[in-house]
Amino acid sequence: MKKRAVAASVSTLLALSTGLAVASPAGAATKQVINLITWVNPPAVTVLKKINAEFEKANPGYTVNYQTTADVSGGYATMQQTAVQGGTADIMGTFPFQPLPFNMSQNNLTPTQLWAVHNVFAPLNGQPWVKNFNPSVLSGDMYKGKLYGLVTGVYQQGVFYNKAIFAKYHLVPPKTYNGLIHTAQVLAAHHVTPFFDGLQNVGPLYLMFITNPLMQDIWMPKVGNVNTALWTNKTKWTDPAFIKVMVRERAIMKYLEPNFTGVPWQAMPGAFANGKAAMLLDGSWDLASVAQANPHMKMGYFPLPGSNNPKLNQSLLQPDLTFVVLNNSPHKAAALKWLDFFASPKIYAQYVDATGISPSRVGGAYSSAASRALGPWFGKGVMLDRIFPQLPGSGSYYVQPKNWWQLQLEMYQGKYTPQKVASMYQSAWQQVVK
């Protein structure tokens, strides 16, 4: 009897473990599974889920397994890393990998760039949708004539303002840097928080909504393409123009909400929609969430004016979610089929309208909360890759993304002067450019 008990428990164990094997995704070979991963951008996640459902309906026998994680800075980087190395994704959301460094080495490439130049991504040239997309946007994901990604569009970075609050204090969107500071001063005098930005869970990276436009308005007029100039030593981080950028950045940061470093980025649209601040420093990807949090709110947009010469103050565009297909994916054909489906006019329009992204597909009519708020600015401006270089993840300490932005914060907090920070960047940069 005892023996039987042991035998019984062993067989239960076996049965359970075979059950496990069947339940694991490896066992499901008959059905075509497409593993898709992206970071969290709530409106994009919602609409992608909907698009996946439509794809499954239109293509019986296919299942889309869609995965997201917390954010771009931490969890998602881990997910990408494990997906590339473990082959657990077929389609992966990335940011466009251009601009590449001028002299590439393992120490000055970002992981996405490393993957791109080492054939981790499948070339997409000749896919049926390519001809319908704007080549200049797609070029952000091209290397040696090969196209590696479907760049889904570009977002605007800048200042979103609460029209009601502006009207209450008789304010108009400022066109110059001094005007911006004046606007902030008026609001602060009335105990209204001028700017809102949240750095928790994403880190000081989200200071980019201030730094990037300032670099564009102050540094670019002087040296042209800042990224190229930095790589070719035509300019240095110690350039007086960049010092001026940091001085002004520090001045603007004084008008952020208290303890902005501890406010999670996820709280930004909700706080702005609930009137916690007059202006939101953000990208237009959050406008859909703002509209959802408070549908009655009237918001407007202006590019953050970094210069006192209004002609130099332009809007800033950031290419966003870019789908790549992994070369070692066992479901490549299915993945390409999904991309083609995504790029079809009706489906793509859903994506554009839900996210507020400015389309990379040529033609078509769209209407989103963002397009209304942005008005004439929608989709217009300078591409970010002409301003800010891609910072490598390993190699020189102070030009690794986390540390680069951490120094900006410490500069604001008074630990270092802008001059000191500039020289720290420059000495680290010399190693990268070498």
Place this chain on the structure above:
Amino acid sequence: MASLYRGRDRVQLYIGMLPGLLLYVLFGVVPSVATAVISVTNYSGIPGLPVNFIGLQNYVQAFVLDSTGIVGAIRDTLVFAVSVTVVQNVAALGMAHLFTRRYPGRAVFRSLVFMPAALGVTVIGLTWALILNPSGGPAASLLALWGGSSAFLGSNRFALPLVIFVQIWASLGFTTIVYLAGMNTVPGELYEAAKIDGASSWVIFRRITFPMIAPSTTVNVLLAAVGSLNTYDLIYVLTDGLYHTNTLGMYMFNTAFEGSSNLGLAATINMVEFAITLAVALTLQKVLRKREEVL
């Protein structure tokens, strides 16, 4: 004695040992040794990219060419580990002492302090993130009573102290119980005698309790020191190594899995962490054991 199990039974003996031994070698020994091996390569984890032996280049990179990262991580690690070890043990001694007194609700209080032992880093980390929410959380409300405010976990100054606090909060109960068990082994007569001599309770603690619980102190100090030198899961939940909370473990994880393809460098950081842990563990063990013997 070995003759007990012969023939078929002896084979069974070996068969029984096989899975445990195999697992231990495969997932205990091999990864440990492999860490040292990977630390002298340029392994990137990219499929199809060749892996080359590069000697001590990763170490040179970490310590000579670009030492800011590793120096900062070592500093954060030491601040974290020393603070956790010292404060946790002092606080636990105090708590254990309180729990030797008699009063109603003692068992309930003890259970409450011990509870985090079951909660795990995700629950603990998210609960404290909620409490330390700078916009209107209870910690912010409390601070506002004195007219203060802070970004808490987003603050360059307070993030590390707060992470240390939460770490201690999580393991205080366990440490307390170990001390409490030690205190219970102290013979009552010793206290009686001291009381007759008119010794104050501080003197009793200093001269009797503390020396008598030396084995508990050894265990607690060793566990806290080795544990805090290696742990990073709570930091991962609370700050992800931002705002000067980048301990060696966190730095290794971030280098390996977040935004860098330099797994060789990550292994190098792991080796540094290992060397420090080993040195600290051996030194502490020697010192604490000697102390036990002297007493």
Place this chain on the structure above:
Amino acid sequence: MISLGKPASLREKPSWGAFALAGVVAVVFYLGPIAYLLAVALQSPAQFLNNPVSFPRPLMWSNFTSAWSQATMGTYFSNSVLYTFFSTVLSLLFAALLAFPVSRRYVRGSQVIYLLFLAGMFLPVGLVPLFIESRMLDLYNNRIGYIVLHLQYGLTFGFFIFVGYFRTIPVELDESAAMDGCGYFHYIWRILIPLVKPVLATVGIYVAINVWNDLIGPVVFLASNQLFPLTRGLYTFYGSNQSDWTLLAAGVFIVAAPLIIAFVLLQRYLVAGAVAGSLKS
């Protein structure tokens, strides 16, 4: 079980100073956070936005149901149970089968094995090589692999405890069993393991808690949502719902509640483990 009461000689009238101090620490710092978590979990988003430190009114029980369904807690929960159960049982079984011959020195190299395990306590935990191994051995992103990768802790911990404990069992028992013609596995399973039951419960609970609460493991070794245990599931939920703390707090509470209940029920084993650890040394 060892009593944690106070030495008999010092039993005296209640110490109200100690009561106040211990009470403040326990209630404010330990009960407080859990109570606050529950309060936020029951608030409406509007109340939380305007007055987060206040008694929830009205009580939003629906937060719990929404968190449960939105976060697909059911899947995560069954994964956690599965991983924890198999990792704990298998690792302790393997540990016992390894510890017995070593503790008795029935095989050559027993000393070497013991030293190998001892050395392992000081070796670095090689997360990077483990990640590489997991992919080479096809243990990455599947349930069986996840369980296999989590046997290490129970194996090591169980090994030391069992070696110590088996030594207290007289060798005569082995001899008489062998003379009765009792097979080896039968002897281990039916006679030895029941004998170590008291310590088994303690070890098992520590191992189970360790596996259940692991967060780095599922972050590194799992990629598919339907394979996540509660820890990673909750962490993912955190990432995508941080704008709604009330829902998130409900999610955290759902995960915490079974742990709190388990703690209350199993506390004596946890205490026994802590005490054993201190006395063993």
